[in-house]
Amino acid sequence: MYRESDPAALGGKPASPPISVLADLAEDDRLALQALGRFVCLQRGEALYLAGEPEPPALFIQHGLVRAMIDLADGGGALAALMGAGEAPGLGAALAGDPAGHAVIAVAETRGLAVSGARLRQLVAGRPRLLDLVFRLLAAQALALETEIACAATHRIEQRIARLLMAMRDQLGRERFELRQEELAQMVSVQRTTVSMLAHGLKAKGLLAYRRGVLQVANPAGLAAVSCGCGAGPRL
Numbered sequence: 319m320y321r322e323s324d325p326a327a328l329g330g331k332p333a334s335p336p337i338s339v340l341a342d343l344a345e346d347d348r349l350a351l352q353a354l355g356r357f358v359c360l361q362r363g364e365a366l367y368l369a370g371e372p373e374p375p376a377l378f379i380q381h382g383l384v385r386a387m388i389d390l391a392d393g394g395g396a397l398a399a400l401m402g403a404g405e406a407p408g409l410g411a412a413l414a415g416d417p418a419g420h421a422v423i424a425v426a427e428t429r430g431l432a433v434s435g436a437r438l439r440q441l442v443a444g445r446p447r448l449l450d451l452v453f454r455l456l457a458a459q460a461l462a463l464e465t466e467i468a469c470a471a472t473h474r475i476e477q478r479i480a481r482l483l484m485a486m487r488d489q490l491g492r493e494r495f496e497l498r499q500e501e502l503a504q505m506v507s508v509q510r511t512t513v514s515m516l517a518h519g520l521k522a523k524g525l526l527a528y529r530r531g532v533l534q535v536a537n538p539a540g541l542a543a544v545s546c547g548c549g550a551g552p553r554l
């Protein structure tokens with residue numbers, strides 16, 4: 319489902335945003351974690367895993383952006399979280415040894431260290447600093463999910479779209495990125511025609527530009543003013 323990437327390609331300083339999780343670990347913990355995993359590269363649109371997959375890996379993201387999507391019983395879906403550098407989708411299911419409860423799909427090319435749950439459980443059991451890191455990542459994921467739930471229940475679709483686009487811009491570190499309206503519609507759980515209408519309104523205000531699946535945040539300050547701002551505060 320994904321291919322391994324050249325570890326050498328991950329060396330040096332990333333253009334943006336800064337890597338945190340692996341770089342912040344003590345060297346012996348980092349080397350032990352790297353020895354158990356493998357570096358992978360997900361192409362845009364590629365799934366790390368789908369809902370129901372047994373024994374999904376945890377992915378310690380170094381660069382890029384993924385969306386965790388929950389399947390709903392009526393055939394629809396909802397965004398659980400956008401996750402970028404320094405975050406680790408799949409961590410909860412991997413540690414619990416459970417099948418994946420959601421799908422993880424790359425929004426942009428995403429690189430990171432994939433580690434199987436069984437290996438990760440054994441490793442963290444003997445390494446308190448790694449265990450502390452895992453707890454902090456899981457707490458941050460719980461907060462991100464709570465934020466998505468509160469945002470979806472409270473804020474208008476236009477606010478949520480502006481918020482997601484600003485989050486993508488900030489995570490990817492650039493104003494232009496590929497994104498189809500269909501993907502945005504899936505993330506805010508509405509029809510594509512609704513997203514199309516709202517995107518047209520944001521374009522008319524000079525906040526957005528888009529053409530052939532490439533979107534540009536034309537006025538970040540203006541788009542931020544439309545955004546509800548959920549989750550934009552300090553992350554754990």
Ligand SMILES: [Zn+2]
Nearest residue numbers: 469473546548
């Ligand atoms: Zn919100």
